Amino acid sequence: MKRRIFCCLTAALAISLAACGSGNGSSAVTDEADMDAPATKPSEDMELDSGFSVDTEESEDPGNSEDSKELEDSKDSEDLESSETPEEDENADASVTVDGQMMTTPYFTVKLPEDWKDLVSWSAYQHTDESEQYYSLGFAAKECAEAGEGGNLCSIQVSTAPPQFIRYVGGEFVCGLKKTGEQKVSAYIGVSYPTDVQFGEKTKDLYDKLYAEAQRIKDSIAPASGYEKVEMTYAEALSDVETTDTGVILDAAMHTFTMQTMGGDIITFGVDDMSAASKDEILLGHCYEITYTGLIENDGDTSGASLVSLKNIDDTVAEKNFDAMYTASQVVLAFHMKSSDYLAGLCRFPMTLDGKKISSQEELASMDFDDAFTADLQRNIRYCDLVDAEISGDRFSISLIGQAPEVVIEKNKDVDTWSVTAINNQ
Secondary structure (H helix, E strand, O other): OOOOOOHHHHHHHHHHOOOOOOOOOEEOOOOOOOOOOOEEOOOOOOOEOOOOOOOOOOOOOOOOOHHHHHHHHOOOEEOOEEOOOOEEOOOOOOOOEEEOOEEEOOOEEEEOOOOHHHHEEEEEEEEEOOOOEEEEEEEEEHHHHHOOOOOEEEEEEEEOOOOOHHHHOOOEEEEEEEEOOOOOEOEEEEEEOOOOOOOOOOOHHHHHHHHHHHOOHHHHOEEOOOEEEEOOOHHHHOOOOEEEEEEEEEEEOOOEEEEEEOOOOEEEEEOOOOOHHHEOOOOOOOEEEEEEEEOOOOOOOOOOEEEEEEEEOHHHOOOEOHHHHHHHHHHHHHHHHOOHHHHHOOEEEEEEEOOEEEOOHHHHHOOOHHHHOOHHHHHHHHOOOOOOOOEOOOEEEEOOOOOOOEEEEEEOOOOOOEEEEEEEOO
16 A cells, blocks of 8 residues: 555654563652643644754753652652663653653653553653654563563654554554644644554463553643643544555546545545546546545545545556456445345356356345355455456456455456356355
């Protein structure tokens, strides 16, 4: 999938989730920070503040400050253990102050569960370059990490660009940030979670408990001193961010078109607001690149997105017979609609279903879709990649991995059309 994303944000995510080493600190228990930081709605003219940064000359290293020294000397309570000295570039401040359950970074504060002080370690990372700045505070279950199992629980991310990991690997958008007294959005906060196994057989119960708590710490995130919270949705954060995707047109009407993307999303966009120069002729079964702003939801809802352009890319994809591609695209549409009747209209009879002869269009059309076609087959057709598939010759099949479950399509004799001749659930 072709998208304009901020690659360095992904690097920050990977680094921030790494757990290593150990060290101890202690502090006196103090009053909790105010979790009810002022919130404002973004105004219509609100825009990204390119000046979001930390002046390293003015940033105080908590490890060398008098206040931090007093905290280290106090034995009243144990702080959350750091897995390492905060990692930072020469031009960025990754400092973290720990006071009991409260952690304060240059951009936000967060209150952690009380039992984390003995069970969880943290690491911080920040990077700044000419175009972007991001910050990460990650947490890991110590026992899992020390056993070489990973143990990553979550990572709180701050970036001058909306966090892209949310739509690709999962996570939650928290809010925008602006500097106190200013109108421009300076940064965005999101929370990422691991997508692979981070525990072993002996540590599973402990990890599950800590991970459940990690799912809730986002509710205690508040702006640090000098920043204010901006309540906004993830779609609003992406309103000025252009994203590209590619796919195959399944259906089109006078004002809309429906596309299957390479990621398996079935999306529908309107074209009335687009200029003629921004859209190519729409042809069913052909390959296109779309550019849009905003957010397309996981269920294909495009209400939070705006289409910018629609470009035919047939000349850049794998070899295609577009008469065959038309039939393939309509099979995908039939499975999307779960319509046995529509699918039957694409078949040449007699055909076979799991090796059993189906004699007529009426026989196939009368079948209950979910009874006739397994969930595995439906998934294979939904997520098949028609853009990269080489579709040529007189016979081919479409599926997720190039094998059954599959739908077999063959060229009809004496005419340049293609029909479904076999469907295999296994």
